[in-house]
Amino acid sequence: MxxxxxxxxxxxxxxxxxxxxxxxxxxxxxxxxxxxxxxxxxxxxxxxxxxxxxxxxxxxxxxxxxxxxxxxxxxxxxxxxxxxxxxxxxxxxxxxxxxxxxxxxxxxxxxxxxxxxxxxxxxxxxxxxxxxxxPMQEVVDSFKKLGMPRDLAMIFSLFIRYLFMFYDELQRIRHAQASRNFDIFNKKTAYMWRLKQVAYTIAMMFLRAFEKGETVYFSMLSRGYSEESDIYTAxxxxxxxxxxxxxxxxxxxxxxxxxxxxxxx
Incomplete structure (x- = not known):
């Protein structure tokens, strides 16, 4: 790639x-x-x-x-x-x-x-x-050191970490579709059928993102995460x-x- x-x-x-x-x-x-x-x-x-x-x-x-x-x-x-x-x-x-x-x-x-x-x-x-x-995390840390509010810095930091996880999930779905010879740009298949598969992919991404997010959140809570938690910056x-x-x-x-x-x- x-x-x-x-x-x-x-x-x-x-x-x-x-x-x-x-x-x-x-x-x-x-x-x-x-x-x-x-x-x-x-x-x-x-x-x-x-x-x-x-x-x-x-x-x-x-x-x-x-x-x-x-x-x-x-x-x-x-x-x-x-x-x-x-x-x-x-x-x-x-x-x-x-x-x-x-x-x-x-x-x-x-x-x-x-x-x-x-x-x-x-x-x-x-x-x-x-x-x-x-790196994205360094940009967030730099903003925080320059005075960004703690809550906003935490949101940005979590967004970056979830972004990579979201991308990994999308890659798994695309690889699974490719192994089944699905190609969204293949004009030999019906347009409406391809559109339906894309809609299924989007729905699957939302479901997997929700499940992964919930799992990660409970893992964070078990490790002491709370509203008072802060991002470590060296x-x-x-x-x-x-x-x-x-x-x-x-x-x-x-x-x-x-x-x-x-x-x-």
Whole structure:
């Protein structure tokens, strides 16, 4: 199974050994969120292009696959990219081209759409990079260390653990169906019959998830779990690499702002 198709394979990517993988989870989380905030704040496409180059350098230093990273970005891009694609047609401004049915393309709309898509690409690259550098549990622990409420952190932690269990159950069902030569994309079988099998699969997943969840919950209670229970998070001191990463990113943002200021002077 491809690394993009398995949640377990995606989690294995976060266990690689690279300078960025070894950084403290709080540093990775704060820095990449700061880049997203800065990408939303700036209105200069050149600055966004330079930020994207910086993120590509981080992907290279992380020893991640550029191909897999680009595929992940392209898979998520349509969810927000559609909004940017409509901007040239709905944004008021100077008309530069007229399509049939009286649809106008404006220069301001084209520029705004390009700005939106640039912001989106930088933000998605940050998200893909964070998901490739930090295991899900590390992200939750980092949020908790940064002040996330205990109850919310507990919910996120349990969600992650149940997510992998839910995926394992789905894989067992799919393997059982494959051993019986069931293929949802096989056009030789009736469409309604295939649809019915998918409905059975969904119903079976709900039943198995409920049963597994109940079993795990009773197991947790037998081991002392209660409303006062908390998540254990190991204390880790920040090292020189953490401060170097933060300093480099902050210095880059300040340099880009200074460059923009000098361009306006």
């Amino acid at each position: 491809s690394g993009l198709g398995s949640i377990n394979e995606l989690e294995k990517i976060t266990m690689q050994n690279s300078p960025l993988h070894r950084l403290d989870g709080r540093i990775k989380l704060v820095v990449l969120l700061a880049i997203i905030v800065y990408a939303v704040y700036t209105t200069d496409i050149l600055i966004l292009a330079l930020m994207e180059i910086y993120l590509l350098v981080l992907i290279f230093l992380s020893k991640l696959s550029f191909k897999d990273s680009f595929i992940k970005i392209l898979l998520i891009l349509p969810f927000g990219g559609a909004i940017a694609l409509f901007q040239p047609f709905i944004h008021a401004g100077t008309v530069i081209y007229t399509l049939p049915l009286g649809i106008h393309i404006t220069a301001q709309g084209l520029a705004f759409g390009l700005l939106l898509i640039s912001r989106l690409v930088v933000s998605l690259t940050c998200i893909v990079l964070l998901s490739s550098l930090s 204390n880790k001191k920040l090292g020189i690499n953490d401060f170097t990463f933060v300093s480099t990113t902050v210095a880059l943002i300040l340099f880009l702002e200074l460059m923009k200021y000098m361009a306006f002077v």
